[in-house]
Amino acid sequence: MTTANCSRLEELTAKYRELHGTEPEILVRAPGRVNLIGEHVDYNDGFVFPAAIDRDVMIAAGRRTDRQVKLHAMNFNQSSTFTLDGVQPATDGRERWSNYLRAMAWVFHDEGLGTAGINAVLLGDVPLGAGLSSSAAMLVASGNTFAAAAGLEIDPVRMALLAQRGEREFVGVNVGIMDMYISALGQKDHALLIDTRSLTFEAVPLPETGVSIVIADTNKKRGLVDSEYNTRRAECEHAVELLREHIPGIKALRDVTPAQFEQYASVLPEVTRKRARHVITEDERTLESVAALKSGDIARFGELMNGSHESLRIDYEVSCKELDAMVEAARSIEGVYGARMTGAGFGGCTVSLVADTAVERFLDEVPALYKKATGLTSTIYVTTAAQGAQVLN
Numbered sequence: 001m002t003t004a005n006c007s008r009l010e011e012l013t014a015k016y017r018e019l020h021g022t023e024p025e026i027l028v029r030a031p032g033r034v035n036l037i038g039e040h041v042d043y044n045d046g047f048v049f050p051a052a053i054d055r056d057v058m059i060a061a062g063r064r065t066d067r068q069v070k071l072h073a074m075n076f077n078q079s080s081t082f083t084l085d086g087v088q089p090a091t092d093g094r095e096r097w098s099n100y101l102r103a104m105a106w107v108f109h110d111e112g113l114g115t116a117g118i119n120a121v122l123l124g125d126v127p128l129g130a131g132l133s134s135s136a137a138m139l140v141a142s143g144n145t146f147a148a149a150a151g152l153e154i155d156p157v158r159m160a161l162l163a164q165r166g167e168r169e170f171v172g173v174n175v176g177i178m179d180m181y182i183s184a185l186g187q188k189d190h191a192l193l194i195d196t197r198s199l200t201f202e203a204v205p206l207p208e209t210g211v212s213i214v215i216a217d218t219n220k221k222r223g224l225v226d227s228e229y230n231t232r233r234a235e236c237e238h239a240v241e242l243l244r245e246h247i248p249g250i251k252a253l254r255d256v257t258p259a260q261f262e263q264y265a266s267v268l269p270e271v272t273r274k275r276a277r278h279v280i281t282e283d284e285r286t287l288e289s290v291a292a293l294k295s296g297d298i299a300r301f302g303e304l305m306n307g308s309h310e311s312l313r314i315d316y317e318v319s320c321k322e323l324d325a326m327v328e329a330a331r332s333i334e335g336v337y338g339a340r341m342t343g344a345g346f347g348g349c350t351v352s353l354v355a356d357t358a359v360e361r362f363l364d365e366v367p368a369l370y371k372k373a374t375g376l377t378s379t380i381y382v383t384t385a386a387q388g389a390q391v392l393n
């Protein structure tokens with residue numbers, strides 16, 4: 001753990017002691033993520049390439065003898081209590097954060113896994129609403145807390161699937177598997193090439209020196225994201241239905257090769273065609289970018305990141321002027337290999353691959369360029385790939 005994480009852990013345990021008069025029996029953490037490439041393909045059975053980041057949600061907890069869950073969120077200085085039998089979403093908007101724990105309690109119960117009452121204190125530093133998967137971090141950390149409290153050993157891939165169900169069916173956002181998968185399974189200093197169909201991965205080491213991952217938050221809140229996200233999903237499914245008449249047996253856009261797409265693209269209405277083209281070309285870019293990384297070709301990786309952004313902007317139409325301005329500012333710095341939006345889009349963050357020697361200039365110049373273009377202040381994080389969820393004690 002980093003020094004910053006250690007001091008947060010101390011803060012968290014001190015609060016737990018203050019509220020409950022004992023040491024916590026359970027300490028867990030689960031990180032947010034940044035997706036390097038492979039965007040909007042995880043609900044098309046495609047390939048994604050995210051890394052866990054060094055920002056996380058930490059939970060300190062202890063078992064109770066009853067079926068109550070008593071929570072305190074340090075970030076909001078807010079408490080929330082619910083019972084494990086017949087879990088409902090929070091009615092008070094100020095307790096919305098507790099829905100992630102409620103979601104996991106609900107899904108554990110629904111899948112016949114044991115649950116136990118707990119006292120828990122939460123402390124997170126994944127920026128909220130920035131597209132760095134604070135929700136997945138909450139869900140995976142909560143799942144690991146409930147598992148530890150009930151003495152369950154849950155395979156991390158299953159934990160990711162439980163968290164996805166929690167978000168889809170309890171929280172109500174129809175997400176893919178990427179965010180919870182990387183939060184549960186991320187590896188320090190690696191990005192994971194995840195096959196979202198087979199749910200297997202390959203851990204690919206990131207260069208140890210010479211290049212940094214720089215995240216830039218546009219501080220544009222992601223307004224339309226949920227409704228547009230669901231529309232994109234439906235458009236992709238529609239493309240599969242239409243293409244299936246010509247390419248029998250395809251289950252998802254993942255199954256359509258670029259050559260087949262060329263051959264049959266004309267059967268799709270224009271917008272559907274653009275959406276499908278993004279997904280099919282993004283899968284190709286992701287696989288090629290991983291090959292480039294493995295052969296040490298960072299320049300090619302950067303070009304493919306740039307290509308990914310253009311495809312998301314023009315064909316998938318999930319970028320926005322703030323993301324485009326940030327990408328443009330980043331690309332104007334010498335030593336930036338590539339820059340793209342990351343996550344669902346419509347605001348949130350960009351990710352850039354930056355030569356170590358250019359990071360200082362990036363930090364000095366990009367915020368000013370971005371502010372000039374948009375009037376907004378940005379937040380920049382130089383990050384490294386962190387370990388996925390852990391039980392710390």
Ligand code: GLA
Pocket residue numbers: 038039040041042043175176177178179343344
């Ligand atoms: C959100 C979803 C993910 C994924 C990305 C886009 O982060 O939670 O499942 O679809 O958008 O790549």
